[in-house]
Amino acid sequence: MSAVAWTAVGSLAAWGWLLLGQGFFWRTDQRLPPRVDPADWPDVAIVVPARDEAGTLPHSLPSLLAQDYPGRAEIVFVDDNSADGTGELARALSERHGGLPLSVVAPGEPEPGWTGKLWALRHGIASARARGPEYLLLTDADIAHAPDSLRELVAAARTNGLDLVSQMARLRVVSGWERLVVPAFVYFFAQLYPFRWVNRRGARTTAAAAGGCVLLRTEAAERAAVPESIRGAVIDDVSLARAVRRSGGGIWLGLAERVESVRPYPRLAQLWRMVSRSAYAQLLHSPLLLAGTVVGLALIYLVPPVALVAGLVGGDAMAAWAGGVAWAVMTGTYLPMLRHYGQPALLAPLLPFTALLYLLMTVDSAVQHHRGRGAAWKGRTYARPEAAPER
Template sequence: MSALAWTAVGSLAAWGWLLLGQGFFWRTDQRLPDREDPAHWPDVAVVVPARDEADILPVSLPTLLAQDYPGRAEIVLVDDNSGDGTGDLARSLAARHGGLPLRLVTPGEPGHGWTGKLWALRHGIAAAEERDPEFLLLTDADIAHAPDSLRELVAAARTGGLDLVSQMARLRVASGWERLVVPAFVYFFSQLYPFRWINKAGARTSAAAGGCVLLRTEAATRAGVPDSIRQAVIDDVSLARAVRRSGGRIWLGLADRVDSVRPYPRLADLWRMVSRSAYAQLRHSPPVLAGTVAGLVLVYLAPPVALSVGLLGGDTVAAWAGAAAWAVMAGTYLPMLRYYRQPPFLALTLPFTAALYLLMTVDSAVQHYRGRGAAWKGRTYARPEAAGDA
């Protein structure tokens, strides 16, 4: 066989393993586990880090204020040194909409060795703990919650004896680029961190989705978070690892009624979202970067190339293996497209989207070595110490 045919066969074998041996990552059935209403609803503090979110808060904050929670709950919004009036707007929204009480915390610029979001969470959690809540809901400023979101999360945690319950918010999919890139973002995340593996008791795989994390306060104290992960750029995964290492039980699944309302209408917006932390995900390791690029080429790009070149050049084995690998690839993507209510034909575009992610990852590494590191809302983070993302 030709080298191209061997490559296509290798890709097909890789897809066979991904289909059956990677925790059925492609399935979208990991939703909130079975739950019953507790006899007594525990106290909860909702902690919202917010930096320059005046455009988003009018859409997201009212959904938190309107939570239909039977127990005592409050919102602690941390104004992370915003320059657009985020804090004043939050107060006015609370006064206008009523609902859950809101407290505002203003911690100032991050201390040495802290990323901005974790610095904000540190102060928000400290303020919340003054009233000794049993649970903390850590949710981003761009996340909108259905009215029963908090009670459903608490019921799931109480019923399952879980220390951390996280839902991957349904990201906004409206523009053409969002349709092309966003479902693939969640698909690739679940491939790296199969939800079924995460949700098994005693499993080694750990991850969370930072937009919606219900955390038992006792578990946070036991894990020493957020102090123990203060340098983490990918804070949600680091948080889940810290909780699991300290003996906590964690759960992660897809959300049905928790949505991100932040728009990413242009490719440049999505590019920044991915590239700001992609190289940190690879632990800033050139060998891991090289392996990731090679893996993406073999798994995602080789099938359409083998099919096209095989058909044009009469290489039957390459064409057949490439077509089969592409078909398996597209089939595993269909459930995620259904979850995002997108047309099935987009499954065939996954190789192109994977090529974009490859370029975003390489760009993330280039920016790191130029000294720009992970950047978000005017802050740039250099490579953390080893403890930061451990």
């Protein structure tokens, strides 16, 4: 066989493994586990870190204020040195909508060694702990919750004895670039951290969470010494889940149906920054891991269409067959995620192009890191941020 054919066969073999041996990552059936209402509803503090979120708060904060929760719950809103009146707007929205009580705290600029979000969470959690809640709901300022979201999360945690319950919020998919890039973002995340593997019990299994929506038992947070133990992590949600699991806690991660991000990413540049700011941190800032990732992405996602076209043009039947079958398997595994996001199946064959974009974003992340710009977000740059602890 030709070199192209051998490479295509290698890609097809890789897809055979991904299809059956990677925790069925492509399935979208990991939703909140079975649950029953507890006899007594525990106290909960909702901690919301926010920096310059005046544009999103009117679409998200009212959903937290309106939570239909049978127990005692309150919101601790952490204004992380915003320059757009975020804290004042939060107070105004609370007065206008009523609902759960809301307090606003301002931690000041992060101390050395802390990333901004974890610094904000540190102060928000410390303020919440003074009230003695059994659970903390850590949720981003751009996340809107259905009225029964908190009730469902607490019931799932109590019923199943879980210390951490996290839902991957449904991201906004409106613009053309969002349709092309966003479902693939969740697909790639699930491929890297198969939800089924995350949800297995045991200290040595995969650990991950989605930072937009994390219900955390306060006792588990204290046992894992979070957020202090992960204070420099850029990928804070995965680091949090690993810390809880290492300390013996049970964790669960799945897709949300009625927890949604309201943050728009209408242009490619915005999506690019979202991915590239932390991609190299995920690779532990290792040039070797970067090279392996580039080769792996190329073999798995780019080789199939290239081999199919090259085989058809050059009369290489084996290359065309192996490339075509690999591309078909790839397309099939992407369809469930597109259905989850209500997107047309015609987008599935475009996954190789989207993967190429992610490959370039990852390389750009490494370039920015070595230029000393590191992970940049909302006016802060972490030149050499700490990666998430090893899995």
